[in-house]
Amino acid sequence: xxxxxxxxxxxxxxxxxxxxxxxxxxxxxxxxxxxxxxxxxxxxxxxxxxxxxxxxxxxxxxxxxxxxxxxxxxxxxxxxxxxxxxxxxxxxxxxxxxxxxxxxxxxxxxxxxxxxxxxxxxxxxxxxxxxxxxxxxxxxxxxxxxxxxxxxxxxxxxxxxxxxxxxxxxxxxxxxxxxxxxxxxxxxxxxxxxxxxxxxxxxxxxxxxxxxxxxxxxxxxxxxxxxxxxxxxxxxxxxxxxxxxxxxxxxxxxxxxxxxxxxxxxxxxxxxxxxxxxxxxxxxxxxxxxxxxxxxxxxxxxxxxxxxxxxxxxxxxxxxxxxxxxxxxxxxxxxxxxxxxxxxxxxxxxxxxxxxxxxxxxxxxxxxxxxxxxxxxxxxxxxxxxxxxxxxxxxxxxxxxxxxxxxxxxxxxxxxxxxxxxxxxxxxxxxxxxxxxxxxxxxxxxxxxxxxxxxxxxxxxxxxxxxxxxxxxxxxxxxxxxxxxxxxxxxxxx
Numbered sequence: 001x002x003x004x005x006x007x008x009x010x011x012x013x014x015x016x017x018x019x020x021x022x023x024x025x026x027x028x029x030x031x032x033x034x035x036x037x038x039x040x041x042x043x044x045x046x047x048x049x050x051x052x053x054x055x056x057x058x059x060x061x062x063x064x065x066x067x068x069x070x071x072x073x074x075x076x077x078x079x080x081x082x083x084x085x086x087x088x089x090x091x092x093x094x095x096x097x098x099x100x101x102x103x104x105x106x107x108x109x110x111x112x113x114x115x116x117x118x119x120x121x122x123x124x125x126x127x128x129x130x131x132x133x134x135x136x137x138x139x140x141x142x143x144x145x146x147x148x149x150x151x152x153x154x155x156x157x158x159x160x161x162x163x164x165x166x167x168x169x170x171x172x173x174x175x176x177x178x179x180x181x182x183x184x185x186x187x188x189x190x191x192x193x194x195x196x197x198x199x200x201x202x203x204x205x206x207x208x209x210x211x212x213x214x215x216x217x218x219x220x221x222x223x224x225x226x227x228x229x230x231x232x233x234x235x236x237x238x239x240x241x242x243x244x245x246x247x248x249x250x251x252x253x254x255x256x257x258x259x260x261x262x263x264x265x266x267x268x269x270x271x272x273x274x275x276x277x278x279x280x281x282x283x284x285x286x287x288x289x290x291x292x293x294x295x296x297x298x299x300x301x302x303x304x305x306x307x308x309x310x311x312x313x314x315x316x317x318x319x320x321x322x323x324x325x326x327x328x329x330x331x332x333x334x335x336x337x338x339x340x341x342x343x344x345x346x347x348x349x350x351x352x353x354x355x356x357x358x359x360x361x362x363x364x365x366x367x368x369x370x371x372x373x374x375x376x377x378x379x380x381x382x383x384x385x386x387x388x389x390x391x392x393x394x395x396x397x398x399x400x401x402x403x404x405x406x407x408x409x410x411x412x413x414x415x416x417x418x419x420x421x422x423x424x425x426x427x428x429x430x431x432x433x434x435x436x437x438x439x440x441x442x443x444x445x446x447x448x449x450x451x452x453x454x455x456x457x458x459x460x461x462x463x464x465x466x467x468x469x470x471x472x473x474x475x476x477x478x479x480x481x482x483x484x485x486x487x488x489x490x491x492x493x494x
Contacts, residue, residue, distance in 0.1 A: 003029075004025065004026050004029040004030075005030060005033050005169040005170075008172075008221075008222050008223050008225070008226055009073060009173050009221060009223075009226035009229055010223070010226055012172055013073060016067075016073070017062070017067060019062070022055075022062075023056075023058040023062065024056055026072060027054075027055035027072075027074050027118070030074045030170065034118065036492075037168055037170055037493065039492040040140060040141050040164055040165075041122055041138050041141060041161075042076075042161045043118075043119045043121055044161070045079070045119050045120045047086055047118065051074065051117060051119070054111075054115075055074070055116050058071050058116060061114065068113040068114030069113045069114070069233055070233055071113070072116060073173075074116040074117075074118045074171055074172055075117060075173050075174060075230075076161070076165045076166075076170065076171035077107060077119070077120055077175050078120075078121045078123055078159055078175050078177060079091055079121055080177055081104045081107050081206065081207055082100040082102060082107070082206040082207070083103055083104070083107055084100060084101060085101075086100075086117075087099050089120075089136070090123070090125065091122060091123045091125045091134075091136055092126055092136050092358070093335060094334050094335045094350070094353025094354060095333075095334045095353075096136070097335070098334050100206070102206060104205060105203035105205045105206055105238045105240060105241065106202055106207070106217050107175070107206070110233055110234065112233075118170075118171050121159075121162050121174055122137055122140045123159060123160060123162075124157040124158035124160065124182075125354075125355045125357065126210055126321070127159075127182055127210045128321065128358055129157040130156065130157045130182075130429040131155075131156065131160065131415070131429075132154060132155055132158065132160025132161065133157070133415060133416070134356070134358070136355060139415055140154075140160040140164050141153070142154060142156075142160075142189065142412055142488075143164055143167050143490075144190060144191070144412060144455055145488070145489070146453040146454060147453050151414050152414065152415045153189075153413065153415065153455070154414070154417075155189055155190050155412070156187070156188065156190065156408075157182060157186060158177070158186075159178075159220060160186050162174035163220050164186075164190060166192045166220050166221060167192050167488060169487065172226070173222070174221075175217065175234070176217070176218055176220045177207060177210075177215055177216065177218070178194075178196035178216050178433075180214065180313055180317060180433060180437050181429070181430040181432070181433025181434060181436075181437070183195065183218045183219075183220060184196055184407055184436075184444070184458075185408055185429060185430065185433055185445070187220050187407075187445040187458065188408045188445045188447075188456065188457070188460075189408065189411065189412040189455075190412075190456060191456035191458075192220050192221065192222060192447070193220070193221050193223060193224050193226070193475070194218065194219070194227070195219065195227050195443070195468065195471065195472075196218050196437070196442060196443045197442050197468055198245075198442045198465050198467075199213075199441075200243050201466065202217035202235050203217070203236070203237075203238035203241040203244045204243065205238055209320075209324040210317070210320070211316065211317040211318075211319075211324070212243075212320055214313075214317060214320070214437045219234060223479065224476045224479050225256045227472070228252035228255065228256050229253050231468065232250075232251060232252050250469055252469060252472055255468075255470070255473045256472050256473065257473070259294075259295065260473055260477055261295030263401040264297045264400050265299070265400070265402055265403070265404050265474070266299055266300075266301035266400040267298060267299070267403075268301050268403060269302055270302065270303050270306040270307060276406075276409065279411075279452065279457065280406045280408075280409065283406065283457050283459060284404070284406055286448065286449070287404055290478055290481035290482070291478070293481070303392065303395065303435070304391060305384060305387040306388070306391070308384045309384075309388055309434050309435045309438055310428070310431055310434055312381040312388070314364070315377050315381035316381050316382065318361040318368070319364075319365040319368050319369050319378050319381075321365050322363075322364075322365025322369065325362055328349075328350065328353065328354075329349060330348075330353075337353070357423070360423065368381075388435055388438045389438070389440070391439075392435075401463075401464070401470055402462060402463045402464070402470055403462040403463075404459060404460070404461055404474075405459070406432050406459060406460060408429060408457075408458065409429065411453065411456065411457055412456075432460060441465060442462070442463045442464075442467065442468050442471055443462045443463070444460065444471045445459070445460050446458060446479055446482075447479070447482060447485045448478060450483070459478055461475055461478075
């Protein structure tokens with residue numbers, strides 16, 4: 001039965017429809033895999049009883065010929081998505097007792113289309129992190145290891161649990177969120193595919209907010225085709241989310257395999273950083289060659305305000321976080337630490353409920369929004385954001401269909417290796433990804449090969465607004481030309 005976990009989402013979908021096995025059998029195989037992989041700490045809360053109930057219902061619908069697009073397919077849900085009757089903690093102590101009475105819009109659409117929930121996946125606390133080390137439930141361990149080493153590596157963040165679970169074959173796909181690279185960076189670190197859609201393509205309703213103008217839902221999967229299938233169910237307008245865009249959702253799967261002949265691909269000079277790894281540069285050149293061989297036209301472009309993106313992002317995101325997290329005060333729900341008066345109760349609750357990184361970002365955000373500093377920091381960062389968006393608009397107006405860059409400045413690093421003494425070192429992991437969020441554009445990370453230590457490396461494609469179809473067609477070319485991504489050795493079962 002464990003062989004069932006080796007199937008891609010598309011393969012499992014097609015074989016379920018052909019009734020070669022049941023949704024219950026598929027779900028049982030994944031539940032066994034999750035139980036055997038506790039060392040990875042990818043799941044905060046597996047939900048085996050609910051999974052089997054949903055699988056049984058899926059089998060009944062399949063028998064009646066009423067299959068949905070995701071009928072019977074077992075998925076993991078990042079624990080930032082509200083799930084009715086199942087604790088949603090955002091990997092924070094302050095929300096450890098919160099059980100929502102409703103589903104997020106995205107998860108409700110997955111259940112509408114027949115998906116099965118295996119459980120809630122670990123993440124950096126409130127999605128604040130690049131390594132999945134800030135979770136109140138402990139770090140997620142990547143299923144990958146360097147050749148000849150037993151050192152535990154990070155899976156990336158904040159969607160590290162989602163990426164690790166998909167890479168370790170603990171689910172067919174997973175929901176994730178991306179505020180500054182939190183889908184694409186962990187996908188790059190784990191040899192999986194992650195797409196951050198255009199801002200507004202997926203509803204944010206029912207997803208615990210980090211930075212509201214940057215957050216966007218998306219999937220992490222094993223293949224480009226799987227990502228296209230899953231995004232179609234996740235996307236769509238939502239009257240409950242004022243930032244959700246009311247436009248039709250294409251059948252993204254139809255774009256996979258579409259010709260890219262004549263498409264113009266931009267190569268931004270600003271992404272060639274001083275001291276960049278030779279392996280990253282070599283992978284980038286390989287990606288250029290693969291797209292050119294498939295008929296694309298490669299052109300050099302300039303995005304001159306890229307160098308300002310990271311500092312501007314780390315003003316805008318903490319500012320919005322400090323506002324969003326003000327609601328966690330111990331009054332209405334979540335953790336409450338008593339005090340002699342309301343003010344002391346607030347202080348104690350927030351001090352004990354939030355971890356170090358969340359407190360750091362709240363303090364930064366409160367500072368840049370404070371009187372005397374608002375214009376100097378927050379307003380200036382928003383002006384930089386406008387310039388970054390204009391850079392992309394000018395490039396796309398000149399006929400460029402998409403932009404190719406590295407996804408990360410390095411392969412995965414060891415747990416505890418970065419960030420403990422200098423948080424800025426950790427923040428630099430987002431250097432290739434934050435511009436996409438600042439401009440509200442779609443971006444996809446697709447595996448490109450392994451480094452000298454046997455760890456995954458990935459390329460990033462950035463597209464025009466709401467042109468995810470172009471990204472899927474380009475990403476499939478890279479996926480098809482790159483060396484086949486092996487599965488990590490299952491050392492965690494030993």
